[in-house]
Amino acid sequence: METAQDTVQKTETKSSSLQGVGAFKGTGSQVLLNGLIEEGVTTIFGYPGGAIMPIYDALYDYADKLEHILVRHEQGGIHAAQGFARSSGKVGVCFATSGPGATNLVTGLADAQIDSTPLVCITGQVFAHLLGTDAFQETDVINITTPVTKWNYQITDAKEIQEVLAKAFHIAQSGRPGPVLIDITKNAQIQIEEFPEYVKCNHIRSYRPKPKVRVEYIEQAAKLINEAKKPFVLFGQGVILGTAEQEFKAFIDKSGIPAAWTIMGESSLPTSHPLNVGMLGMHGNYGPNVLTNECDVLIAIGMRFDDRVTGRLDKYAKQAKVIHLDIDPAEIDKNVKADVGVWGDCKETLPLLTNLVDAKKHEDWVAKFKEYNQQEIDQVITPELYPTTDEMTMGEVLRNINEICDGEAIIVTDVGQHQMVACRYAKFNNTRSNITSGGLGTMGFGLPAAIGAKYGAPNKTVIAIIGDGGFQMTPQELGTIMQFGAEVKILILNNRFLGMVRQWQQLFNDKRYSFVNITSPDFVALAKSYYIEASKVDDRANLKTALETMINHKGSYLLEVMVGRENNVFPMVPQGMSVSEIRLK
Amino acid sequence: MSTENTIQHTTNKVDFDGKQEFTITVYAENRIGLLNRIAIIFSKRKINIESINSSASEIDGIHRFNIVIEEGYEVVRKLARQIEKQIEVLKVYFNTNDEIVWQELALYKVSTDEIAEKVTVERLLRQFGASAVAIRKDYTVFAVAGHREETDALVKALEPYELIEFVRSARVAIIKDSAGFHEKLKEFEAEEPGEELIENEFLEKGEKIFTM
Numbered sequence: 001m002e003t004a005q006d007t008v009q010k011t012e013t014k015s016s017s018l019q020g021v022g023a024f025k026g027t028g029s030q031v032l033l034n035g036l037i038e039e040g041v042t043t044i045f046g047y048p049g050g051a052i053m054p055i056y057d058a059l060y061d062y063a064d065k066l067e068h069i070l071v072r073h074e075q076g077g078i079h080a081a082q083g084f085a086r087s088s089g090k091v092g093v094c095f096a097t098s099g100p101g102a103t104n105l106v107t108g109l110a111d112a113q114i115d116s117t118p119l120v121c122i123t124g125q126v127f128a129h130l131l132g133t134d135a136f137q138e139t140d141v142i143n144i145t146t147p148v149t150k151w152n153y154q155i156t157d158a159k160e161i162q163e164v165l166a167k168a169f170h171i172a173q174s175g176r177p178g179p180v181l182i183d184i185t186k187n188a189q190i191q192i193e194e195f196p197e198y199v200k201c202n203h204i205r206s207y208r209p210k211p212k213v214r215v216e217y218i219e220q221a222a223k224l225i226n227e228a229k230k231p232f233v234l235f236g237q238g239v240i241l242g243t244a245e246q247e248f249k250a251f252i253d254k255s256g257i258p259a260a261w262t263i264m265g266e267s268s269l270p271t272s273h274p275l276n277v278g279m280l281g282m283h284g285n286y287g288p289n290v291l292t293n294e295c296d297v298l299i300a301i302g303m304r305f306d307d308r309v310t311g312r313l314d315k316y317a318k319q320a321k322v323i324h325l326d327i328d329p330a331e332i333d334k335n336v337k338a339d340v341g342v343w344g345d346c347k348e349t350l351p352l353l354t355n356l357v358d359a360k361k362h363e364d365w366v367a368k369f370k371e372y373n374q375q376e377i378d379q380v381i382t383p384e385l386y387p388t389t390d391e392m393t394m395g396e397v398l399r400n401i402n403e404i405c406d407g408e409a410i411i412v413t414d415v416g417q418h419q420m421v422a423c424r425y426a427k428f429n430n431t432r433s434n435i436t437s438g439g440l441g442t443m444g445f446g447l448p449a450a451i452g453a454k455y456g457a458p459n460k461t462v463i464a465i466i467g468d469g470g471f472q473m474t475p476q477e478l479g480t481i482m483q484f485g486a487e488v489k490i491l492i493l494n495n496r497f498l499g500m501v502r503q504w505q506q507l508f509n510d511k512r513y514s515f516v517n518i519t520s521p522d523f524v525a526l527a528k529s530y531y532i533e534a535s536k537v538d539d540r541a542n543l544k545t546a547l548e549t550m551i552n553h554k555g556s557y558l559l560e561v562m563v564g565r566e567n568n569v570f571p572m573v574p575q576g577m578s579v580s581e582i583r584l585k
Numbered sequence: 586m587s588t589e590n591t592i593q594h595t596t597n598k599v600d601f602d603g604k605q606e607f608t609i610t611v612y613a614e615n616r617i618g619l620l621n622r623i624a625i626i627f628s629k630r631k632i633n634i635e636s637i638n639s640s641a642s643e644i645d646g647i648h649r650f651n652i653v654i655e656e657g658y659e660v661v662r663k664l665a666r667q668i669e670k671q672i673e674v675l676k677v678y679f680n681t682n683d684e685i686v687w688q689e690l691a692l693y694k695v696s697t698d699e700i701a702e703k704v705t706v707e708r709l710l711r712q713f714g715a716s717a718v719a720i721r722k723d724y725t726v727f728a729v730a731g732h733r734e735e736t737d738a739l740v741k742a743l744e745p746y747e748l749i750e751f752v753r754s755a756r757v758a759i760i761k762d763s764a765g766f767h768e769k770l771k772e773f774e775a776e777e778p779g780e781e782l783i784e785n786e787f788l789e790k791g792e793k794i795f796t797m
């Protein structure tokens with residue numbers, strides 16, 4: 001078989017650009033990798049296996065163009081690709097083989113689908129002539145992944161590769177982003193063809209990523225906003241995905257409307273912004289939840305009214321007129337009926353809206369948020385951040401991180417109590433700094449996603465905050481850190497419980513602690529066995545120094561912090577209750 | 586804003602809360618796996634598909650699905666948007682029965698002896714507008730096209746006379762108010778979406794939604 005190098009040299013006259021780019025004769029595997037380079041891919045997270053071996057064989061010659069990170073499990077690979085996409089804003093790419101390799105991607109696909117993360121996943125598949133024969137490592141990957149992908153496609157002929165790959169990148173990152181999976185049979189990977197020059201895709205006739213914005217929407221929305229006495233903005237990840245952070249800030253600054261975030265939208269507006277009134281939802285802040293049911297106009301921007309945000313829907317903002325800006329028309333009127341649905345990309349709709357809204361201050365209304373916030377500070381936040389108990393709280397760990405990093409770090413979290421505490425208390429100055437599994441709530445997301453986030457933003461400090469339970473779901477990725485030296489700061493908040501489930505069992509199941517008592521290995525020894533520096537802290541006196549040591553350490557580092565066993569996360573909107581029934585304790 | 590006052594579906598009243606039969610028409614690319622992608626949108630929500638038909642449309646290369654479900658208006662509207670969101674789906678319409686012309690085809694296999702001997706059977710067949718599509722010594726196959734009640738009524742009527750086999754097709758439906766998909770396709774094929782392409786369901790709730 002020809003190598004890519006040979007091929008390129010032979011076709012040099014045809015193609016004056018990069019290695020392997022342009023029209024050339026070669027294998028399906030080579031044309032795939034050339035396509036990835038054309039799409040600007042630099043980093044691939046993957047794991048080889050039988051059915052994807054031809055692609056890996058071709059990859060051997062692309063080491064100078066494509067960095068491949070060998071993960072320790074395909075789930076780790078796809079979470080890393082998600083972390084990469086979330087921190088960089090680019091499409092995350094991962095490779096897996098057929099069968100178990102492909103099925104191990106399913107959790108990550110579901111996570112990326114629900115959190116609108118752009119991914120292109122390439123899976124190997126058995127030879128086309130073996131499809132349907134229950135061949136070794138054959139699974140029906142296309143059908144398994146259909147509900148959890150924005151689009152998927154099986155390639156059985158190498159001549160399809162360029163067009164399908166171009167479509168995949170277009171679909172993954174346009175409109176409401178999402179994961180795309182391409183399954184390539186082994187025969188297509190080794191098939192030799194004369195390939196034309198790679199052409200990027202920017203139009204598919206059956207796919208409308210976003211509409212041309214109609215001014216009527218904007219005018220109606222602006223009219224409602226200008227008449228409002230108590231307007232309230234809810235913002236989600238749409239602001240980040242639309243790279244509309246500046247446009248959003250300009251809108252808030254001019255309109256003077258207090259704004260609260262979903263955890264997916266968190267870092268799109270700096271924590272310190274005077275109109276950033278905090279977090280929505282089940283463990284969100286007191287004021288934003290209570291005042292949702294007092295505002296007169298609710299302006300939802302790039303968020304989807306998840307049940308963890310709305311609580312009981314029939315008691316949610318019934319008094320308010322609702323304006324909903326979203327790029328996905330299926331989200332408008334899905335959970336909450338919109339009086340004005342502004343269908344479009346918020347990068348385009350927000351500036352139009354900002355032009356039409358009156359410059360206002362809403363001082364009395366904003367003061368109301370401050371009043372509620374003061375109650376929350378007194379009853380919840382101060383005891384959490386400055387505890388007087390012997391045991392450490394998760395909140396004080398976050399306070400110390402804020403003091404050290406001052407909002408500049410990327411915080412990646414896993415799922416559970418520590419996630420809520422991190423989202424509630426972490427300070428963010430920059431967008432794309434809060435990376436968490438929002439919609440799917442995937443325990444095990446944190447560690448691999450942090451690896452990917454570091455590759456996506458190499459100049460940032462990346463701190464993975466993970467519980468003792470979640471860490472034990474994907475600890476194998478310590479091996480990836482060891483081998484490739486991803487500088488991830490791993491902070492395990494160990495309460496020796498599956499804390500969030502325990503909290504619910506305490507509050508709602510009469511303290512019947514059913515299988516939440518989890519034991520852990522010696523995390524420090526575990527990290528050291530992977531040659532990762534590590535330490536453990538179990539008293540407050542050493543906490544800050546330990547955190548500073550971790551953050552200032554050159555290289556990856558694991559710090560285990562022992563926190564109170566039965567610390568609860570408050571406030572809390574109990575499931576099935578209205579947002580205004582939020583409990584402070 | 587209350588749904589009842591602002592959404593006028595089409596010419597006729599729609600019961601927003603109660604379940605009724607809706608026919609969903611999907612224009613889509615002819616692609617392997619798309620049927621599954623559409624079907625799971627229903628099964629994910631534990632909604633039963635009463636009938637589903639996939640066929641060519643008026644345009645070469647574009648497929649047309651007819652899906653019949655019994656659900657409330659709000660549910661159907663959300664389903665339609667979820668289907669339309671799929672990459673290879675061009676457009677989705679949903680209509681109540683009075684907005685469409687629809688037919689189902691039924692085949693009945695009965696004993697030829699019974700037909701020959703009993704005049705009442707022949708009369709029944711005439712009465713139901715059946716046509717004989719195969720006549721053999723031992724059996725005869727009749728076809729009836731019509732609404733569910735019509736094909737069902739013939740089943741009932743044939744029951745005493747050895748109905749050997751019965752089968753009925755999915756519903757196929759034509760939207761009364763539709764001008765076809767030719768013009769729409771031109772808009773879809775344009776690189777930049779024009780004003781016409783964007784059907785603003787949110788502001789024009791008084792206008793026809795998902796109909797042409």
